Amino acid sequence: MSRFAYVNGRFVRHGQAAVHIEDRGYQLADGVYEVWAVFDGKLADAAGHFTRLWRSLDELQIAHPMSQAALTVVLREAVRRNKVRDGLVYLQVTRGVAPRDHAFPNPAVPPAVVVTAKSVDRAAAEAKAARGLSVVTVPENRWGRCDIKSIGLLPNALAKQAARQRGAVEAWFVDELGLVTEGASSNAWIVDSEGRLRTRDTQANILRGITRTSLMEVIAGEGLPITEQPFTVEEAKAAREAFITGAGTLVLPIVSIDGVAVGDGKPGPVATRLRALYIQRAKEAAI
Structure with missing residues (x-):
């Protein structure tokens, strides 16, 4: 079965998904992530994960990439496209793509967003x-x-x-x-x-x-x-x-x-x- 990933605004085949070489997450670990458990195609403990996500972003002074409603749509679509009934959906948000420098980009650049989803064998x-x-x-x-x-x-x-x-x-x-x-x-x-x-x-x-x-x-x-x-x-x-x-x-x-x-x-x-x-x-x- 083909897998799909969400990368900066669009869904692509998992094997072809890529981020820019100067994504600050890749070069500086300048980003955060969240993982939701999925039961019967639905997100578990959704509110708590969103609350922690926004807090982590705020603590690192990374802009929120989209509203919670919009991000929920993206997460659910990742689950749907990957036909996940029971599994995990992974979200990563980095400060974005900019010439390598330890200090934050000035002016700021758009955050980079990646979402993947995979099935878990609950019986195992x-x-x-x-x-x-x-x-x-x-x-x-x-x-x-x-x-x-x-x-x-x-x-x-x-x-x-x-x-x-x-x-x-x-x-x-x-x-x-x-x-x-x-x-x-x-x-x-x-x-x-x-x-x-x-x-x-x-x-x-x-x-x-x-x-x-x-x-x-x-x-x-x-x-x-x-x-x-x-x-x-x-x-x-x-x-x-x-x-x-x-x-x-x-x-x-x-x-x-x-x-x-x-x-x-x-x-x-x-x-x-x-x-x-x-x-x-x-x-x-x-x-």
């Missing part, structure tokens, strides 16, 4: 969730504005590669105090030894995960104990359960950390239940 994803996966830990070495969803992801890419080489699905960054910040592409959670759900607070310059926020609403609705409190690697290894959240992983149980089994080494009841509840909520609210 559910099988992984039922099995549970592993994480490894790596030193925190990223810049101090991880709250911005920047395309400058080299430390994250290196962490992901380290995880893959060690047979894990994700890497958790650990700060100088020995506390877990977040994953290379996800937020980190545990059910601690007292049965409380714990995840790092967003004041620690971690990404304000949209799946994380939606899951917190699910947790509140279920009346489960939760605290935004950091945890050490040792606390995570001693926890009853661990899991990660993100648009790509949804709610994914973690059964080992650095080769040490979490709990009984199987997906726990809390993470398994929350995954099902989150997916149900995401499907019902998708647009």
Whole structure:
């Protein structure tokens, strides 16, 4: 099946899609991105992703490329043209094309916009969730504005590669105090030894995960104990359960950390239940 990408105002075949060599995203990582999960051809957690997108653009002083209504049309059209029922749609906005210079172009140039969409095998994803996966830990070495969803992801890419080489699905960054910040592409959670759900607070310059926020609403609705409190690697290894959240992983149980089994080494009841509840909520609210 042919794939299509949206590039700066028009849809083109995926294999022919290209950006200018002096796009500042390519040369300077001067841009942001967002990823929406797609359920039944609809965008999940749409409002939250748009809110974070506008905030990231504003923090980097990049102009909004179009209205939310217009961008919604583009995203939906990318999903339709690629015949995605369940999957992901990716948006990237850079400051635009200009002669290479570290300072912003003056006068400003139009932002560059790219959208792609791809299908995900939900059955395979559910099988992984039922099995549970592993994480490894790596030193925190990223810049101090991880709250911005920047395309400058080299430390994250290196962490992901380290995880893959060690047979894990994700890497958790650990700060100088020995506390877990977040994953290379996800937020980190545990059910601690007292049965409380714990995840790092967003004041620690971690990404304000949209799946994380939606899951917190699910947790509140279920009346489960939760605290935004950091945890050490040792606390995570001693926890009853661990899991990660993100648009790509949804709610994914973690059964080992650095080769040490979490709990009984199987997906726990809390993470398994929350995954099902989150997916149900995401499907019902998708647009």
